[in-house]
Amino acid sequence: MIDSMRLEQICREAGHMALRKWPAGGHDLESWEKTPGSPVCEADLEVDAFLRRELGTLLPAAGWLSEETADSPERLEKGLIWLVDPIDGTRDYIRGRKGWAVSVALISAGRPLIGSLVAPAREEVWSAVAGKGAWLNGQRLRASTRTKFPGARVPVHDLPKDDGDLTKVEQPNSIALRVAMVADDRADLVATVRWGFEWDIAAAALIAREAGAAVTDAFGQPLAYNKRDPRAFGLLVSAPGIHAAAVERLSERAARLVGNK
Numbered sequence: 001m002i003d004s005m006r007l008e009q010i011c012r013e014a015g016h017m018a019l020r021k022w023p024a025g026g027h028d029l030e031s032w033e034k035t036p037g038s039p040v041c042e043a044d045l046e047v048d049a050f051l052r053r054e055l056g057t058l059l060p061a062a063g064w065l066s067e068e069t070a071d072s073p074e075r076l077e078k079g080l081i082w083l084v085d086p087i088d089g090t091r092d093y094i095r096g097r098k099g100w101a102v103s104v105a106l107i108s109a110g111r112p113l114i115g116s117l118v119a120p121a122r123e124e125v126w127s128a129v130a131g132k133g134a135w136l137n138g139q140r141l142r143a144s145t146r147t148k149f150p151g152a153r154v155p156v157h158d159l160p161k162d163d164g165d166l167t168k169v170e171q172p173n174s175i176a177l178r179v180a181m182v183a184d185d186r187a188d189l190v191a192t193v194r195w196g197f198e199w200d201i202a203a204a205a206l207i208a209r210e211a212g213a214a215v216t217d218a219f220g221q222p223l224a225y226n227k228r229d230p231r232a233f234g235l236l237v238s239a240p241g242i243h244a245a246a247v248e249r250l251s252e253r254a255a256r257l258v259g260n261k
Helices: 005-019 042-060 073-077 090-094 176-182 198-211 240-259
Strands: 031-035 040-041 063-066 080-088 101-108 112-118 124-129 133-136 154-155 166-167 190-195 213-216 232-240
Touching: 005 042, 005 101, 005 112, 005 124, 031 063, 040 042, 040 090, 042 063, 042 080, 042 101, 063 073, 063 198, 080 090, 080 176, 080 198, 101 124, 101 176, 101 190, 112 176, 112 198, 124 198, 133 176, 133 198, 154 190, 176 190, 176 198, 176 232, 190 198, 190 240, 198 213, 198 232, 232 240
Parallel strands: 063 080, 154 166
Antiparallel strands: 031 040, 080 101, 101 112, 112 124, 124 133, 190 232, 213 232
């Protein structure tokens, strides 16, 4: 049995480690691009190293998959793996904005077992355990229960013309925080029609699911983790009552984009 209190402590420590280097606090920060359009900074690497050490000590048998660590095929042989994004929302982090979080999930047999999001700049600690619910700062979460698709709240800066019947709300750079907004009934729908990585979504997807949201890929299919290729095409998290309508709207676009990959 994992020590859940120690896990939360480790994730909080990682968040505060990042907060101490956050440019909004007046700190100089070294950052660069791993690939064009994919920023990384020194805090990403420091938090990653801290989490790998501490989580490895907490559960030595678990494998490791992180955005900031070279992938190793050995993880595929593990029944348990840690799935980590040391700073999800690096663009907001580098710019001194609050829309970033430390994301940690424990995956068992391809499914999230425990999820933790720590967003210290927002004073938010999110957590979930499979089958036992989800919480924000100790308060039980209940996801959006919206049943009408038009007017659904979506955390975006701009909406495509075809989605003009939806409603814009705050958009953190962190996809994990956007998904968590559905868990906390601050949004009704989060959808992407692009390739994304498991570490971006694992913790938040469990939090949303345990709060009562529907969670699938863009085609309405279940998500799986610790795959050889740690990507999935598209993400769809919504109030259960609008999920079918969201799949209907997105699936044709997603199929067209997958065909053009």
